[in-house]
Amino acid sequence: MPHVSAPQPALPQRVRRALARGLLSAGARAKRAVSRAAGDEPPELSPALEGLPPYPVVAYFADTPLQAYQLRQWLPVLERVAERHPLAVVTRQWDLTEQLRAATDLPVLFALELDGLRRLYEQIDVKVVVYVNNGWRNFQSLIYQRALHVHVNHGESDKISMVSNQAKAYDHVVVAGRAAVERHRRALINFDLDRLVVCGRPQLDLDVAPTLDPLPGRRTVLYAPTWSGEDDANNYTSVDRYGVAVVRALLDRPDVRVVYKPHPRVLTAEDRGVATAHAEIVRLLAAAGPPHLRPLKSDVLGLYGATDLLVTDISAVGLDFLYLRPDAPLVLTDRHTDRARLVAEAPLAGAVDVVDGDTVGDLAGLLAKNLAADPRHDDRARLRDHYFGLARGESSRRFLEFVDDCVARRDALVAPLPGQGPA
Incomplete structure (x- = not known):
């Protein structure tokens, strides 16, 4: 009996138009078209190019x-x-x-x-x-x-x-x-x-609506760790090493409100150690109840205004806090317990206290010192200028003017390509 191919579904008009425009490679057209006809993929292969205005x-x-x-x-x-x-x-x-x-x-x-x-x-x-x-x-x-x-x-x-x-x-x-x-x-x-x-x-020049108010009678400590990165070289998270200990030490203090805001990718971590520690931190805070908070999906910048002490890892979180809240202390972590390497790679580490394998045993004392005073204030001020060096508002002005310059220079720099007319 001769082989008979199963009939293919009729293609929607939008798919036929896209194929006619050549927006799919020849080898992928049939597969994509059938998949789209079945409703499995987006209704557009590409923007309808006709009539699109210029976007410089x-x-x-x-x-x-x-x-x-x-x-x-x-x-x-x-x-x-x-x-x-x-x-x-x-x-x-x-x-x-x-x-x-x-x-x-x-x-x-x-x-x-x-x-x-x-x-x-x-x-x-x-x-x-x-x-x-x-x-x-x-x-x-x-x-x-x-x-x-x-x-x-x-x-x-x-x-x-x-x-x-x-x-x-x-x-x-x-x-x-x-x-x-x-x-x-x-x-x-x-x-x-x-x-x-x-x-x-430039992002830090913009006002972010506060999502956390100060709590009378308690100081707010924000624990905002990063995720574990794509590989070991980019793994700076403290969640699996010190996270549970940090939260336990803070919950032991009756004068503190603990706010836990990890990197968004901690919430979907595939690393078993990070996932297990994150779940334990969430459990501890849930068991402790109010006023402790877990704004897991909030914008971390909206939490800074009410924060009296930040505990974080090597990431943008600590430097953003340094820029926006130079008046408030912060504590860094180091999962590698290599202070010389840490300070060489992250100058901020030389201006703050660090939680690592050598200091985690006295975590309560380290946190108490930074809650009682701000012993590294002057060191942080110096480092803030080293990292940023611009007054708030100046970043946006510089960036906008830089984009203006790029748009203007492009027309002066671009040369006709072979077979094309002038730019």
């Missing part, structure tokens, strides 16, 4: 909703950029596209595949592409030759992931201050430091 500035983000916190913190700044230059967010994940369209008034454009991304960039005549992380799909966007590519990262911290050879791929890398410049000088060989543009932290 693009914020490119190719990762999933799990990493979306990296982009979300930039949205208020990007909205200010959009007041000066039309700006669109370009994504590569449909579920994130839907979320962002509900979260911002900025246009959010979706390009599934590389060819669609190229066509999109050509249609909107993008001049500056901004990147908030080092996701591997950034290199697909970097293929586009007629724009300036600017990396801004999603925070300022002393993590090793903040300095990568990937920085060499961008025309400019926006950094916070002198500490970041020195970080690049120490870590990278054959890197042109002139690519670095010091702009402070």
Whole structure:
């Protein structure tokens, strides 16, 4: 009996239009079309290119909703950029596209595949592409030759992931201050430091609605640890090493309100030690009851105003607190118990007390000292200038003017490509 192929479902008109535009590679067309016809994938393969206006500035983000916190913190700044230059967010994940369209008034454009991304960039005549992380799909966007590519990262911290050879791929890398410049000088060989543009932290210039009020009669201690990173070299979390001990020591004090706000990726940790310790911390706080809090999904910046002491790891959290609350003490952790290495890689560690394997035995005394006074205030003030060095408000002005300059320079710098007319 001859083989008879099963009939294929009729393709929706939107899929036929997309295929006609060539937005899918030939090898993927049939698979994608059938999947979309079954309702399994997004209703758009790419933006409807016809009629799209120019967007001289693009914020490119190719990762999933799990990493979306990296982009979300930039949205208020990007909205200010959009007041000066039309700006669109370009994504590569449909579920994130839907979320962002509900979260911002900025246009959010979706390009599934590389060819669609190229066509999109050509249609909107993008001049500056901004990147908030080092996701591997950034290199697909970097293929586009007629724009300036600017990396801004999603925070300022002393993590090793903040300095990568990937920085060499961008025309400019926006950094916070002198500490970041020195970080690049120490870590990278054959890197042109002139690519670095010091702009402070524009996100911190914006007012964040407070989500925590002071509690009369109690001092508030915020424990805000980071996650375990993509690999051991980027693992700075204290959750599995000291987290339970920190929370227990704080709960033993009747004059303290404990607020636990871990990195969002601690909540979905696959590392068994981190997941187990996180669950125990949540259990301890639930058992202790009010006034202790677990605002697990709040914006950590909204908690700073009512915080009397911060306990955190090497991450952007500590440096943001240093910038916004120079009047309040903070304590760092070091899971590696290597003070010389810690201070060399994170200058802030030389201006604060540190919880590590050598000091965790006297955790109660260390916390009591920082709650009773602020013994390292002057040291922190010096380091704040080293990391940022700008008055609040100056960062935003510098960044906006930098984007203005990039937009203007692009037209002067771009040269016609083979087979194309003038820019």
